[in-house]
Amino acid sequence: MSHTTQHDLIGLADVAAKIPKFIGKVPNLIQGLSQAYLRTPSTPAGLGIAFEKAVKRNPHGLALMFEEQRFSYKALNEWANQIAHYYLSQGARKGDVIAVMLENRPELIATVIGLAKIGVTIALVNTSQVGKVLTHSINLVKPVALIVGEECRAAVEEIRQALDLPADRLDWFADQETQRDAGKAPNGFNNLAEKIDHFPKFNPPTTHSVQGKDGLFYIYTSGTTGLPKAVVFTHSRWTLAYGTYGHVLNLNPKDVMYVTLPLYHATGIVVCWCGVIAGSATLAIRRKYSTSSFWKDVQKFNASAIGYVGELCRYLMDAPPSALDQDHRVTKMIGNGMRPNIWNKFKQRFGIEEILELYASSEGNVGFSNIFNFDNTVGFSPTPYAIVAFDKEKNEPVRDARGWCQKVKKGEVGLLIGKITRRSPFDGYTDPEKNKAVILKGVFQRGDQYFNTGDLVRNIGFRHAQFVDRLGDTFRWKGENVSTTEVENILCDYDKIAEAVVYGVEIPETNGRAGMAAITLNADATLDEHDLQQMVSQFKQALPGYAVPVFLRIQAQVETTGTFKYQKNKLKEQAFNPAATTDRLLVLLPGAAAYTDLTPEIFEQIQTYQYRF
Known part of the structure; x- marks a missing residue:
């Protein structure tokens, strides 16, 4: 994945050369680190306290921008407080879980702040989940309520009967500016915008009773059993991120951080946003990432910092050069997955001075951050x-x-x-x-x-x-973790497929690994034109788009080890090269609705990057 040169190795002299630029950040960093490390599991801590401090520091400054909507710290805080008071009136208490399924928009941000203030753990449901996987994700965390945006309601309606949730605890936000117009809730859903309207706007009494050890988020990661695992992200861990990444970023009230990453992932909701809160700066969000709108939005919101994952950087590099590439005030970016082979090219093309690459996992206890601004590293x-x-x-x-x-x-x-x-x-x-x-x-x-x-x-x-x-049974594609077992189970639901082995393969010039499945068919079964289309449509109904295999390999039988584990190493090595196997290979080309046979010509075109996966 990464290519190191001797030049990338770091010694004392290299660090010493970075010190002059680093000195300016030190006071802020010391303040952050003291908050991050002078804490115990029972110290009052977390998102609610940090946000209320930012409101005090910058009440009339902009806290949030989305499309044409603008919210000051005071206004956003008052909205969040109404949500907090409403759920307190409903009996929600510290330690309870509420599942939230909303796309990136102000309602999500206000809900997260409000629930964090009462110590409720927020299960951030992946908005592209459907069917069995969605049912599992919600039931796994035993929520006392589910808050759903109209944009995700169809997926919830489909599995409603399978949810372990009282029928009267489905809360709903219209897909519009709900503070101006609450809309009309569909049958069986409570209109949350209407419900909270009568509740007080002052800070709830619970904020300072939330302790470091209390859960803030459940963030879902791909599980090796094939279904997502819910990882508890405590207020203490949030405070650690806030004290380190948040203060290294060194934003101030004049700064605007533009984030298009999905906010059900920690990179967006924790890493990017905690830097904004630490500096009482502005968060500008977009519902879904768009290459063509990216720099236009940066200009519209006058952003000075951006959040990224590697895939996003690659899409921006692939886009044709434009006058907007440097016509902005972005100098800093924070995220993970920037590939060494585009690191310097990206900085030069877009005028970026500081790439705060970091390494952390939702469940892990080890983190790196590029505080000295070296190239090609996840940092220190x-x-x-x-x-x-x-x-x-x-x-x-x-x-x-x-x-x-x-x-x-x-x-x-x-x-x-x-x-x-x-x-x-x-x-x-x-x-x-x-x-x-x-x-x-x-x-x-x-x-x-x-x-x-x-x-x-x-x-x-x-x-x-x-x-x-x-390593292991997950791989990353399109900035998302894909569970091989989950995909294998879904593929085997197709009536002609007997067995499936899923693994990630590298496509030149892309980030992560694309999904590939070696499948064996039922006795006497063959795949015709209808199957090639039908499989895509069935897989898309059951899996998020990023988890649908890009490549299929039709095998007579699956090779296993002595302990019946699949022989994935050989499959990964041969990947989708027609010269490496006599098996039939299929590919789902970008924008296609059906698999097509992978010929040597198509293979060559993929190698020379003529298809943009």
Whole structure:
């Protein structure tokens, strides 16, 4: 995934050269770090407290922009308070869970602030989920209510009977400016905009009773069982992000951060937004990312910072050059997944001075952040971690004769593991069995415990790392985690498919890995033109778009290991190259409604980047 040169390795002299520019950030960073690290699980902490402080600092400054809507800190806070008071009146209490399914718009932001203030954990449901996966995600966290936007209502209506939720706890926002016009709620849904209208606008008494150990979000990650896992994101972890990423970003009330990332992911809702709150700056959001509107929006909102994932950067680089590329005041960006091969080109083309690349996972306890503004790195980590030698064939860390793991040398690649301590705890999943699976014990000495990130990184020196690849049964595509088991289960629902093995494959010039499935058909079954179209339509009904396999390989039988695990390594190596196999290969080309046979000509065109996946 990443290509290192000797030039990327970092030593003391390199860090010393960065110090002059870094000095200006130090007072702000010290303030942030003191908030991040001088906390205990029972300290009052979190989003609600931080937001109320920002309201005090900048009451009339802009807190939020969306399309033509503008909200000051005071106005947004009052709206959030009405939501908080309403749910308190409904009996919602600290420790309860409310599921929220809204696209990026002001109603989502106000709801998150309001619920955070009363200590309710907000389950941020992925708005592209449907069917079985959506039912599982909602029921998994046992919510006391579900707040749904009209834009997601059809998906909820379809599974309504399967939800473990009282019929009168479905709350609804119209898909419009609900503070101006609450709209008319469909049957069986409570009109939330109407309900909250009569409630007080002052801060609820509960904000300061929320403690670090209390849950703020459930964020869903792809599970190896095939269904999403819900990861608890505590107020303490939010405060850690706010104190570090939030203050490194060094925004002020004149700054505007433009975010098009989905706010059900931590990069958008935590990393980008906490920088805005820390600086009492403005958050500008768009419902869904659009390449053609990106720099137009940046200009419209007068943005000075942007949030990103690697995929987004690639789309922007692929777009034809335009006068807007440099006609803006963006100098900073924060996010993850920027590929080394476009890092410098991106900075030059768009006039970016600072790429605050970071590494963190929703469930993990180890984080890196590019505070010194080096190129091609996820940055520096203040948390205790190690990078250890890893055996890809055995899929486990290498241990010596005495059973201890081995740290890799500078310049080498290994498995990233985070030490579990009181200050860097592992908050974990909702399922204790899943927690056991990701904790390594007796790593360097008896009794120590480390969280296994499942990611390979390169040690580039001075506590800096470079992301290399992700292991295991998930891969990233279009900035989303795809669970191979979830996709395998859905593919096997197609009546002609007997077995499916799903894995990620690299397409030149793209980020992450595209989905590919090696499938075996039922006895005597063949795939005709109708199937090639029908499969796409059935897969799209059951899976988010990014999880629908781009490539299919029709096999006579699936190869397994002695323990009946699928032989994925060989499949990944051969990928979708027609010269590497005699199996029939199919591809879902961009914009197509059906799979088509992958010929050597199409393969060549994909290699030379003539299709934009």
